[in-house]
Amino acid sequence: MKGLLLRLSAVDAGAEAAVRVIAYFDALVERGATPAELVRATAALAECPAGLDRPDGEPLRFRPDGSPAGEVAATGSVEIGPGAGRVWLAREGGPGPLDDLVLERLAISARLLAHRHRRTPAPDLADPGLVELVLAEREAPEDRARALRLLGLDGDVPVRALAVSADGDPGAAAVALVTRGRRLRAARVAVIGDRAAMLLQPRESAASVVSDLRAALEEQARERRAAPAVLVGVGSPVRGLEARTSWKQAKLALRFATQDDPIIDHHELGSIALLGELPPERLRVQPDVVALSALPATDLAALEALCRTGSLRKAAALLHLHHSSVADRLAHVENELGWRLDEPQDRFRARFALLARRLSGR
Known part of the structure; x- marks a missing residue:
């Protein structure tokens, strides 16, 4: 399937998909999106390049990831209004089943927002x-x-x-x-x-x-x-x-x-x-975090699964391994770190250290 719109239509070829598309553009109008935000959000929804060609300004073209798009061949377009320009989509392989609706709502939204911005000289509501x-x-x-x-x-x-x-x-x-x-x-x-x-x-x-x-x-x-x-x-x-x-x-x-x-x-x-609230660089040098970072990835995954599930068998199920294999990895962790993971204090220490290690990379 080509993108979110096709997936929506696969869920419901009629009302449900259409309501979601309409609600999407209604929300953009309600929050006062700028023309660039409107086109960028449309490209993300349609998962294909989208554009707005205006007679009084530079054309706006965006890819689904939000980056500017170059020249592309439009597979569908709709006029915004007399002398107001047009909106378009450029979908590889031809128009999707909901592209007409998206273009219609995009054109309506562009017209409403353009009128709002002309009427209100104050800073843009979505600035x-x-x-x-x-x-x-x-x-x-x-x-x-x-x-x-x-x-x-x-x-x-x-x-x-x-x-x-x-x-x-x-x-x-x-x-x-x-x-x-x-x-x-x-x-x-x-x-x-x-x-x-x-x-x-x-x-x-x-x-x-x-x-x-x-x-x-x-x-x-x-x-x-x-x-x-x-x-x-x-x-x-x-x-x-x-x-x-x-x-x-x-x-x-x-x-x-x-x-x-x-x-x-x-x-x-x-x-x-x-x-x-602790800075990442301080967490990185904490001895337990350093010790965890030195473990093999398989041992670390076993420890994380144990702390997340609370039991050896549930950890094994989460990792899709036999419980004896997980037990061997956890025994290696205990030998390397000097912890006894069946003791509440050491289990808490392990959970805390795993969390600190995660935060140390952010």
Whole structure:
């Protein structure tokens, strides 16, 4: 199959796939996406190059990974409006079954957003600079309050920050993820370094954000038949002017995320979050971390499986090995490190050291 749209159509050739596509573009319009963000998000959704040709500006062309695209042959296009340009997709092998719908919604979204930007001379509601200002350490409260207003965020409604990393464009990955969940009061995103920062204000309880994200990621994994290469850290709900506190928590939580546990809520970490505040270079030289790093990969995998499952037989099942093979590897670990893994204190030490080793690389 050629991409996400084909996979959607395989799930449901009619209403379900169409509703998801429409909801995707509705969310982009609701958050006030810029033309570049709109085209980039469309390319990520369609998993093929997408473009916007404008009579009064440079054409916008992006690949699915968010990088600029060169000249390509369009396999489908739609006019935005009289004299307003056109949008297009360039799919290898010809148009997909949902490409017409995507182009229609892309054209409508481009028209709505263009009208909004012409009507509002104030800074763009999705301006990454405004998001960064809200999250900045040294900006005055009045400047951050003004940025919140310009972003359309309600200062009286709790906001939660997300830190998102992904293969390709983390901003597009963040948008694709949140548009699968319940409708939000507001969602604003900016790419900061190699991560996306997203500010969310749910329509309902802020407590639903993490469960909604996990459900959305599971749904995405089922559609793609593989674990999405997306990791997310979630900060606690805070007042809008304290969004930077939630952002710090989200960045810290992201350090704990793995492909096996890709969405981490800072609140759920509890006291373990303190370990994430230590700099990686300090963790790397900790004697237990150094000792673990010297173990063979097979022994390390056995130890991680034991600490994750809590029993030898479950660890063997997780690794698809006979329990005697796992027992031999764990015996080698005990000999090398001087631990007794059947003792609660040493088992806790092993789990703590494994976590410290993971964080030392981030």
